[in-house]
Amino acid sequence: MITFPNAKINLGLNIIEKRPDGYHNLETIFYPINLQDALEVTRRENNDNEYTLHLSGSPLEGEPEDNLVVKAYKLLKKDYPGLLPVDIHMYKHIPAGAGLGGGSSDAACMIKLLNDKFSLGLSTGQMEEYAAKLGADCAFFIQNKPVFATGIGNLFEPVELSLKGYHIILIKPDIFVSTRDAFAEIKPVRPAVSLKEIVKQPIETWKDSMKNDFEDSVFKKFPEIAAIKDKLYDLGAVYAAMSGSGSSVYGIFKAPIENVEDKFCGCFCRQRALE
Numbered sequence: 053m054i055t056f057p058n059a060k061i062n063l064g065l066n067i068i069e070k071r072p073d074g075y076h077n078l079e080t081i082f083y084p085i086n087l088q089d090a091l092e093v094t095r096r097e098n099n100d101n102e103y104t105l106h107l108s109g110s111p112l113e114g115e116p117e118d119n120l121v122v123k124a125y126k127l128l129k130k131d132y133p134g135l136l137p138v139d140i141h142m143y144k145h146i147p148a149g150a151g152l153g154g155g156s157s158d159a160a161c162m163i164k165l166l167n168d169k170f171s172l173g174l175s176t177g178q179m180e181e182y183a184a185k186l187g188a189d190c191a192f193f194i195q196n197k198p199v200f201a202t203g204i205g206n207l208f209e210p211v212e213l214s215l216k217g218y219h220i221i222l223i224k225p226d227i228f229v230s231t232r233d234a235f236a237e238i239k240p241v242r243p244a245v246s247l248k249e250i251v252k253q254p255i256e257t258w259k260d261s262m263k264n265d266f267e268d269s270v271f272k273k274f275p276e277i278a279a280i281k282d283k284l285y286d287l288g289a290v291y292a293a294m295s296g297s298g299s300s301v302y303g304i305f306k307a308p309i310e311n312v313e314d315k316f317c318g319c320f321c322r323q324r325a326l327e
């Protein structure tokens with residue numbers, strides 16, 4: 053059984069307050085985009101190991117046990133001992149540490165895949181609960197539809213929003229921003245106008261009203277990332293922003309841009325039609 057975990061972008065991100073548990077309440081719009089990894093699970097021929105992880109594509113640091121797909125397998129195995137040994141084949145295309153939710157998406161897709169393959173009978177809500185244990189934004193990828201997210205990024209309301217017809221350019225410089233460190237730099241504040249209202253306004257107005265709170269501190273530390281956003285606006289983006297805690301930056305355009313890779317040499321660069 054094979055599936056294609058997709059990335060997301062954040063349209064705006066307001067960090068509202070620090071919680072007693074150290075996490076932060078925030079509000080953001082998660083929007084799925086068609087930049088994908090590939091994830092396949094097959095039944096292991098012999099039962100020597102519970103699982104074996106076969107990784108290809110862009111290299112990922114860490115041991116197999118650190119990988120979110122393995123964590124997802126182990127999490128379900130605790131409650132469903134009947135899960136049989138598996139080979140996990142994963143092709144990484146979504147850059148890690150990019151604010152694109154690649155690891156979270158892999159984990160959520162692993163839960164959906166195991167549910168189907170082994171007929172676990174989990175409801176959407178139950179899969180979201182398991183996913184939320186693996187990462188704050190993981191549960192979003194179970195339904196994978198545009199949402200207004202609150203709480204720690206784990207409470208969702210559907211939003212009426214379609215960017216179909218627009219094109220996105222995604223740039224990821226060779227800079228790693230730790231989500232934990234990025235939060236440590238932030239002074240939380242409740243926004244005067246909620247993103248939920250801002251996103252209803254025409255996309256042309258977002259430039260002046262929709263903000264990612266991580267940008268100030270991340271751009272200060274890494275001016276190269278700020279320069280990418282400026283360049284996307286120079287190329288004619290209707291809206292450009294950093295996604296999540298970085299370091300990727302996206303621009304939304306009315307028409308595709310030619311030879312875009314040549315303009316961002318040395319960076320991961322992809323252009324896609326939005327759905």
Ligand SMILES: C[C@@](CO)(OP(=O)(O)O)[C@H](O)COP(=O)(O)OP(=O)(O)OC[C@H]1O[C@@H](n2ccc(N)nc2=O)[C@H](O)[C@@H]1O
Nearest residue numbers: 074075076151187188189190204205231232235296297298
């Ligand atoms: C903040 C977002 C916005 O999209 O950043 P990106 O990951 O996309 O960059 C995500 O919700 C992140 O989700 P995820 O990457 O799953 O976060 P986790 O692994 O659960 O948390 C990593 C660390 O970030 C901090 N953290 C995370 C989420 C949150 N609402 N408040 C926090 O303070 C905590 O220090 C935590 O230890």
Ligand SMILES: Nc1ncnc2c1ncn2[C@@H]1O[C@H](COP(=O)(O)OP(=O)(O)O)[C@@H](O)[C@H]1O
Nearest residue numbers: 118119120148149150151152153154155156158
């Ligand atoms: N399957 C996976 N894909 C990507 N990163 C993973 C995966 N499993 C664990 N990780 C770890 O999660 C961290 C970031 O995950 P990811 O969701 O891709 O980025 P971000 O949170 O910036 O969107 C990385 O430090 C990486 O080592």
